[in-house]
Structures are given as structure tokens and as C-alpha cells.
Amino acid sequence: MTRLKSLVAFLAILSERYCYQGNSDEVGCYVAGHPLSEGNSFFEVTIVESGVRGTIAVGLVPRFYRLDHQPGWLPHSVAYHADNGKLYNGSPVGKQFGPKCTRGDRIGCGIGSENLNTGRAKIFFTKNGEEVGSVEVAVSAEGLFPAVGMHSLGEEVKVDLQAEWLSEVGESMMMVDSHEDDWGRLYGVRVRGVLLEYVGKGKSNMDVGLAQARQPLTTRCHYYELEIVDAGEKCFIALGLAILIYSQWIHPGWKDPSVLFFYVVDDGKIFQGRGAGDAFGPRCFRGDIMGCGIMFPRGYTLDGEGDADDCERQEIRPNAAAVQNVLHLNDEEEEEEDGDRESRTVTVFFTRNGKLIGRKDMVVPRGGLFPTVGMLSRGEKVKVDLHPLSG
Numbered sequence: 001m002t003r004l005k006s007l008v009a010f011l012a013i014l015s016e017r018y019c020y021q022g023n024s025d026e027v028g029c030y031v032a033g034h035p036l037s038e039g040n041s042f043f044e045v046t047i048v049e050s051g052v053r054g055t056i057a058v059g060l061v062p063r064f065y066r067l068d069h070q071p072g073w074l075p076h077s078v079a080y081h082a083d084n085g086k087l088y089n090g091s092p093v094g095k096q097f098g099p100k101c102t103r104g105d106r107i108g109c110g111i112g113s114e115n116l117n118t119g120r121a122k123i124f125f126t127k128n129g130e131e132v133g134s135v136e137v138a139v140s141a142e143g144l145f146p147a148v149g150m151h152s153l154g155e156e157v158k159v160d161l162q163a164e165w166l167s168e169v170g171e172s173m174m175m176v177d178s179h180e181d182d183w184g185r186l187y188g189v190r191v192r193g194v195l196l197e198y199v200g201k202g203k204s205n206m207d208v209g210l211a212q213a214r215q216p217l218t219t220r221c222h223y224y225e226l227e228i229v230d231a232g233e234k235c236f237i238a239l240g241l242a243i244l245i246y247s248q249w250i251h252p253g254w255k256d257p258s259v260l261f262f263y264v265v266d267d268g269k270i271f272q273g274r275g276a277g278d279a280f281g282p283r284c285f286r287g288d289i290m291g292c293g294i295m296f297p298r299g300y301t302l303d304g305e306g307d308a309d310d311c312e313r314q315e316i317r318p319n320a321a322a323v324q325n326v327l328h329l330n331d332e333e334e335e336e337e338d339g340d341r342e343s344r345t346v347t348v349f350f351t352r353n354g355k356l357i358g359r360k361d362m363v364v365p366r367g368g369l370f371p372t373v374g375m376l377s378r379g380e381k382v383k384v385d386l387h388p389l390s391g
Contacts, residue, residue, distance in 0.1 A: 018148065019156035020051060028150045029067040032161055035143025036060065042110035043146045044126075044163035047082060050103045051154030056082040058107040060123060060137075060144035070149035078137050079147070080107060080125040085233060085379070087125075089135060098125065098132035099232045099379025110165050111144065126165060127379075128230070182386055184214035184244075189375065196382050198232065198375035209375035212242065213386055216368030223293030224371045225351075225388045231286045232379030239290050241348060241369035270350075270360070281350065281357035291351035291388070294369065295359070 020028050036043070045058045059071040059079025072079030072088025079088050082101035086094030101107055108126035112134075123144075124134035137144075148157055180191045188200030188209035198209040217223070226239045270280035284290060348369075349359040371386060 017048070017156070017158045018150075019049070020150040020153060022151075022153075024052070024152050026151075027068050027070050029065070029069065029071065030148045030159070031061060031063075031065055031067070032146040032159075034161075035063070035145045036111045037143065040162070041112075042108060042163055042165040044106055044108040044160045044165075045148055046106045046158040046160070047101060047103050047156075048158055049154055049156040050082075051150070051152045051156070053152035054083045054100075054102060054155070055149075055151035056101075056107075056155055056157060057088070057147075057149040058082070058109055058125070059088075059147055060109060060111070061147040062140060063142045063145055065145070065147065070151065071147040076138065076140065077147070078123055078135060078144075079149070080109070080132070082107065087133070087135060089137065096378070099127060099230060101127060108163065108165055109146065111139075129165075130230075130381075132379075182214055183211055184370070185210060185212040187211075189373075194383050194385065195229065196373060196375075196384055198378065198380040200376070202233065202376060202378040205376070207376065209380070211373045211384075212244070213371040216244075216370045217241065217294050218368075219296045221387055221389075222296060223291060223389055224384065224386045225289055225291045226373060226385075227289045227383040228284060228286050229383050230379055230381040232375075232377045232381070234377035235285075235380065236374075236376035237380055237382060238374040239292050240350075240372060241292060241294075242372040243365050244367050244370055270358075281352060284352060289353050291354075292371065293349055293351075294364075295347040295349060297346065 018030055022028050032043070034040070045056075047054075047056060050056070055070075057070045057072060057079040059077060061071050061074075061077040061079075065071070065077060066074060070079065070081070070088070071077050072081070072090070072094070073092045075090045077088075077090060080086075080097060081088060081094060082105070084094065085096065085098050085100045087097035088094040106126075106128050108129075110124050110126070112122035112124070119139055120136055121139045121144075122134050122136050125132045146159075146161060148159060150157070179194055180186075183191060188198060188207065189211045190197045190199045191211075196211050200207040200209045213224070215221070226237075228235070228237065231237070268279070268281045268283045270278050345361050345363055347359050347361050350357045371384075373382060373384060375382070
């Protein structure tokens with residue numbers, strides 16, 4: 001039979017719903033009536049409301065676990081805590097494990113059956129269908145029981161004990177190309193189809209995750225978009241344009257000559273070659289779609305334009321009546337007057353969910369401007385479309 005304390009249960013279709021009804025001085029803990037097993041090896045908890053502090057824990061505990069303690073705090077229990085992203089494995093002191101979770105997120109917990117007969121098992125946790133990490137723990141003969149703990153007013157969850165785990169990203173990647181060839185530089189970032197995942201340490205400003213496209217923006221491919229799939233711990237996500245030789249050790253936009261960057265989530269500022277940004281647009285969050293592009297002056301033409309179907313790297317060349325482009329200036333032309341440089345100016349613009357945020361004018365540097373994405377905290381994931389206007 002299900003055991004619970006300081007929780008009120010509401011029976012809903014296909015799953016049970018629980019909300020915290022304590023006074024925040026004591027923990028409310030739910031323990032399922034049956035342990036996870038080879039035939040029923042996974043369960044999932046949806047955070048309906050984060051409440052005051054979001055102190056929601058999801059994990060596995062022994063059958064007669066103390067209901068006034070969060071899962072993971074006592075021996076022989078393990079749990080992933082939503083408020084700080086830490087893993088608690090039989091101790092009230094947690095270790096950094098994954099991203100924080102909030103309202104709308106789904107936390108899953110499963111058990112591997114490979115070593116169950118030896119008294120040990122791999123316990124893994126997921127967030128929104130993607131695996132966060134795993135840990136090996138001891139399992140008694142009675143097994144480990146699904147558990148959910150809450151500890152502040154307003155917290156509410158929906159528990160699905162019959163959930164089936166299927167890696168959403170893993171399955172979708174079977175149907176699409178890797179897209180890894182689209183990226184010329186990858187540091188601290190993993191490519192999974194159109195998804196970029198930060199895999200760096202996220203402990204200092206030197207742990208930059210950098211992804212730079214193989215080709216620069218051109219008049220044929222002048223715009224790209226980024227969707228925030230997971231904001232991670234701090235959402236230090238940036239998108240914009242940079243030169244090809246930009247340092248992998250510095251977050252995009254912080255140092256010359258990175259050119260232009262829009263700091264996507266944490267402060268909505270634009271950074272142009274220095275560590276202090278300028279107010280530019282709204283902060284952005286999970287689900288927002290950011291865009292960055294170039295408005296080229298009239299008269300720019302591309303070699304082979306009209307013959308190539310794809311956005312291959314094209315050389316930008318001026319026609320007889322067009323403005324000159326800095327990509328093809330010789331040493332003498334570089335010394336032209338400021339008025340001529342202004343005639344070669346392009347406009348870099350940024351969008352949020354299809355609406356223009358703002359724009360900046362600049363001269364295109366030698367070599368072109370490359371779509372570049374920066375990330376700097378654990379759990380950050382973005383979906384990038386380098387050719388959203390290609391049909």
C-alpha cells in the first residue's frame with residue numbers, strides 16, 4: 001500500500017497527483033506500494049507547481065523509509081533534487097549532478113536490471129525525456145521503491161508509476177542527419193542532430209562551450225535561429241556572429257574581435273568585444289526562439305548564385321555598381337577613407353520569437369561573420385537551425 005505523510009492525494013486519470021499540505025517545518029514523503037523491477041523499471045514525476053522553494057525530490061528508497069525525511073537523505077536511498085540539481089545518495093549532503101528543475105519539467109527515475117542478481121543496480125535519472133546521469137547503488141532483497149519528497153507550500157506533482165522511458169532525443173536522431181559537419185569548431189559542446197549540448201565543467205569563465213558554424217553568413221544564407229531547449233543551471237547562453245579565429249577560451253562577445261553577441265537569457269544584453277554588455281532586449285527563457293542575421297546592402301552578388309541549391313560557402317563579390325566588401329580588399333584598399341568604409345557597412349539584427357529585437361551596424365571583417373553559439377553552465381541545451389529560411 002502507498003505510504004505518505006503531510007500530503008493529500010488526488011486520484012487522476014492514469015496517474016496520481018500530490019500536493020504538499022504541511023507547514024514547511026517537516027517533509028512530506030510519498031512511497032509507492034511496489035518496488036521497481038525488471039518488468040516495471042521506470043517512473044516519472046511531473047512538477048505541476050514549484051511552490052515556495054521547489055524542494056521536490058524524486059528517487060528510490062527502502063520499503064520502510066522514514067516519511068519525515070527527503071528521499072536520498074538516509075542510507076540505502078537515492079534521489080535527484082529539483083531545487084539545486086544535486087544527487088543525494090544516502091546522505092544529507094548532495095553532490096552536483098544535473099540541471100535544476102521547475103514547473104512543467106518531468107523528472108524520471110529508472111533502474112537497470114543487469115546487476116540486480118548481485119545486489120547492485122544502476123539507477124538513472126532523466127529530465128524531460130533525456131538522461132541526466134546515473135549512479136550504482138546497493139539493492140536489498142525487498143528492492144527499491146519509487147518516492148517523492150516535498151518541503152514547501154504550494155508544491156504539487158503528478159506521479160506516473162507506469163511510465164516508459166524512451167530517449168526522445170535519441171529516437172529523433174535516428175530520423176535525421178547528425179549535422180555535425182555543419183560545425184567547423186566545437187569546444188565543450190556535443191552535437192546530437194540539430195541539438196547542441198553543453199558538456200563542459202561550468203565552474204569558471206574559462207569553461208566555455210563554443211560552437212561555430214563551418215560557413216559564414218552570406219546574401220544567400222543570411223540568418224539562423226536558436227531555440228532554448230534547456231536553460232540549464234544559469235542559462236549563460238549566447239548567440240551571434242564572430243570571426244573564424246575567435247578564442248575558444250573566452251565567452252563570445254567578451255573580447256575583441258568577437259564582433260557581436262546577444263546574451264540570450266541571463267541579462268538580455270549585447271556584448272561587442274568587451275566584458276561589459278549594453279542593455280539591448282528582453283531576457284529569454286526555455287522555449288524561446290532567438291535569431292541572428294545580416295541585412296546586406298543592395299548590389300551584393302554571389303559566385304554561382306542561382307546554380308547552387310544549398311547554402312555552400314560562397315565568395316562575396318561586388319558588381320560594378322555595388323559597394324565594396326571588406327572580404328576582398330587588398331592592402332591599398334584597406335587604407336580607404338572612412339566614408340568608403342561606411343559604404344561597406346552591413347546591419348546585424350537579432351530576433352526573439354519572430355519579432356525584431358534590435359540591430360547594429362558594422363563593417364564585415366576579413367573572412368566573414370560566422371554563426372557562433374556560446375554556453376557556460378551545466379545542463380544547457382539548444383536546438384539550432386542554420387538555414388531556417390531555406391524552405
